[in-house]
Amino acid sequence: xxxxxxxxxxxxxxxxxxxxxxxxxxxxxxxxxxxxxxxxxxxxxxxxxxxxxxxxxxxxxxxxxxxxxxxxxxxxxxxxxxxxxxxxxxxxxxxxxxxxxxxxxxxxxxxxxxxxxxxxxxxxxxxxxxxxxxxxxxxxxxxxxxxxxxxxxxxxxxxxxxxxxxxxxxxxxxxxxxxxxxxxxxxxxxx
Amino acid sequence: xxxxxxxxxxxxxxxxxxxxxxxxxxxxxxxxxxxxxxxxxxxxxxxxxxxxxxxxxxxxxxxxxxxxxxxxxxxxxxxxxxxxxxxxxxxxxxxxxxxxxxxxxxxxxxxxxxxxxxxxxxxxxxxxxxxxxxxxxxxxxxxxxxxxxxxxxxxxxxxxxxxxxxxxxxxxxxxxxxxxxxxxxxxxxxx
Numbered sequence: 001x002x003x004x005x006x007x008x009x010x011x012x013x014x015x016x017x018x019x020x021x022x023x024x025x026x027x028x029x030x031x032x033x034x035x036x037x038x039x040x041x042x043x044x045x046x047x048x049x050x051x052x053x054x055x056x057x058x059x060x061x062x063x064x065x066x067x068x069x070x071x072x073x074x075x076x077x078x079x080x081x082x083x084x085x086x087x088x089x090x091x092x093x094x095x096x097x098x099x100x101x102x103x104x105x106x107x108x109x110x111x112x113x114x115x116x117x118x119x120x121x122x123x124x125x126x127x128x129x130x131x132x133x134x135x136x137x138x139x140x141x142x143x144x145x146x147x148x149x150x151x152x153x154x155x156x157x158x159x160x161x162x163x164x165x166x167x168x169x170x171x172x173x174x175x176x177x178x179x180x181x182x183x184x185x186x187x188x189x190x191x
Numbered sequence: 192x193x194x195x196x197x198x199x200x201x202x203x204x205x206x207x208x209x210x211x212x213x214x215x216x217x218x219x220x221x222x223x224x225x226x227x228x229x230x231x232x233x234x235x236x237x238x239x240x241x242x243x244x245x246x247x248x249x250x251x252x253x254x255x256x257x258x259x260x261x262x263x264x265x266x267x268x269x270x271x272x273x274x275x276x277x278x279x280x281x282x283x284x285x286x287x288x289x290x291x292x293x294x295x296x297x298x299x300x301x302x303x304x305x306x307x308x309x310x311x312x313x314x315x316x317x318x319x320x321x322x323x324x325x326x327x328x329x330x331x332x333x334x335x336x337x338x339x340x341x342x343x344x345x346x347x348x349x350x351x352x353x354x355x356x357x358x359x360x361x362x363x364x365x366x367x368x369x370x371x372x373x374x375x376x377x378x379x380x381x382x
Contacts, residue, residue, distance in 0.1 A: 015238030021272045025324050035321040039281050043289040045310035047206030051293045053286040055278045060270050060320070067268065070278045074290030077258065079251050081212045081298075087246045087261045089291035089365050090230050092283050095244040098234040099265030100280035102242045104323060104332075107272075111325070119236035129251070130226040132295060132362050133216050134302070141295075142367030151380055171323050174280050176333030177369070187340045 016110035025111075027061075034061045049076030050085055080129070090125065090143075098123045098148060100174035105150075108167045114160065117153040146178060207301035218252075225252045240267030241276055271320070281316065281334075289314045289339060291365035296341075299358045305351065308344040337369060 011019040028035040037060040043053045056069040074089050076082025087095070098121045109116055124147055131141035154161055169175050202210035219226040228251040234244045247260040265280050267273025278286070289312045300307055315338055322332035345352055360366050 016240070017272055021324075024270075024272065025326055028321050028324065028326050032319075032321065035319050035324075035326070036317065037320055038315050038317045039279070039285060040313060040315035041282060041285045041289065042313045043286070043293060043311070045293050045297060045307070048297065049207070049294045051290050051310075053290060055282045055286065058268070058282075060268075065268065065270055067275055070282075072263075072278070072286060074286070074294065076294060077249070077251075077256065079215075079256055081208055081215065084258055087263070088230070089287040089294065091232060091246045091249075091261075092287035092290070093365060093368060094230060094232045095234070095246065095263060095265070096280040096283035096287065098232065099242050099244060099283070102234060102236050103240045103265065103267060103280065106236060106239065108325065116236070119242075120234070122231065122233045124229055124231035126227065126229045127364055128223075128226050129228055130219050130223065131367075132364055133212075133219065133226075134299065134358070134362060135216055135219050135226070140367045140371060141362050141364045142371055143364070149380075167325070171325060171332050173318055173323055173332045173334070174284060176322075176331045177284060180331060180333055187338075189340075189342055 013110040013113060014106050014116045016107055018110050021107065021111060031062075036060075046073075049080065049082035049088070050074070090127065094123045094125055094146075097146070097174045097178060100172045101148065101150075101168050104172040104175075105152075105164060105168035108171065109154065109156075109164055112164070114164065115155045117155070119150065119152050121148060121150045123148045204301040204304060205297050205307045207298055209301050212298065212302060222253075227251075237264075240271065240273035240279075241265070281318065285314045285316055285337075288337070288365045288369060291363045292339065292341075292359050295363040295366075296343075296355060296359035299362065300345065300347075300355055303355070305355065306346045308346070310341065310343050312339060312341045314339045 039058045041053050041055045043051055045051045051074050053072050054069050057066045073086035075086040076088050077084045102119055125143040127143050128139055130136040131139040230249045232244050232246045234242055236242045242265050244263050245260050248255055248257045264277035266277040267279050268275045293310055316334040318334050319330055321327040322330040
């Protein structure tokens with residue numbers, strides 16, 4: 001038992017089990033199919049701007065991975081004719097974006113042996129509600145621009161820090177999602 | 192009081208106060224500046240793949256709008272070397288996407304007087320984890336594809352339903368976010 005504890009302490013950097021992470025990487029190098037993940041959610045409208053998402057199992061590493069479901073709500077603030085019971089979808093997107101950049105940054109720092117003391121970020125996104133509400137046909141409804149600002153305390157030089165953040169920006173699924181258009185299908189059928 | 196209740200019932204469709212929504216639209220038509228919204232979140236890394244977001248005030252309708260903060264976590268499942276304390280960022284994005292499409296659909300249905308009985312959706316996104324983990328330089332880390340499927344029970348024809356879903360896809364901020372690349376800056380400074 002003492003030996004196991006010592007081993008766990010030795011291979012954990014930034015709370016990431018680096019041995020296990022590197023084993024995962026090696027497995028995916030050997031069998032690319034293990035790297036194909038499918039995440040999915042279901043959603044049910046409640047009323048007005050309130051709807052409820054259930055997040056359960058996902059496919060990854062060649063198998064279906066079951067876990068207890070998470071249930072989270074989208075809502076709209078009063079100014080957008082809602083009751084503000086939960087964050088709105090645009091805020092969830094910003095949450096996902098900074099969270100994904102952070103995790104990608106932390107994991108790659110761990111694999112490179114860089115110890116982190118603090119990672120804080122703020123992000124803001126501007127949008128023009130006239131598209132969402134149908135006032136203007138010529139505006140698209142998405143963000144006009146997104147600005148992310150990180151502050152990091154780490155045992156490395158500022159140059160190494162900049163390189164690590166560049167890795168995060170290139171590797172983060174959410175950052176890539178923001179930077180690129182994704183082929184998306186939306187199908188609707190009557191019940 | 193009885194009069195107020197009657198009025199509220201008359202102008203509410205699908206839980207949306209249509210009178211208030213149309214007043215909002217008219218105000219934005221008259222003063223476009225009112226339509227400029229800025230949403231923002233802050234995030235703090237906890238450990239490993241766990242980080243915590245705080246969502247507070249936002250700017251909209253020409254003013255700062257204060258409200259009680261929401262606090263939500265990102266985490267990673269065990270297969271991605273996490274402890275599964277919360278959904279991961281990719282799942283939050285899917286949650287935001289279907290929620291935004293749903294709300295846009297519901298609001299425009301309300302403005303057109305279409306009464307909805309049920310709106311359910313499922314979405315899945317596929318990605319290759321080899322980019323996120325640095326195994327492959329030539330893959331981007333975002334979704335390869337996203338598929339959204341809606342089932343709707345509404346007091347309208349199937350053609351009207353298809354037109355309404357098309358409005359949702361064109362008007363939803365998140366759908367536009369998925370379909371387009373957004374100018375994004377990521378700045379990082381050492382503490």
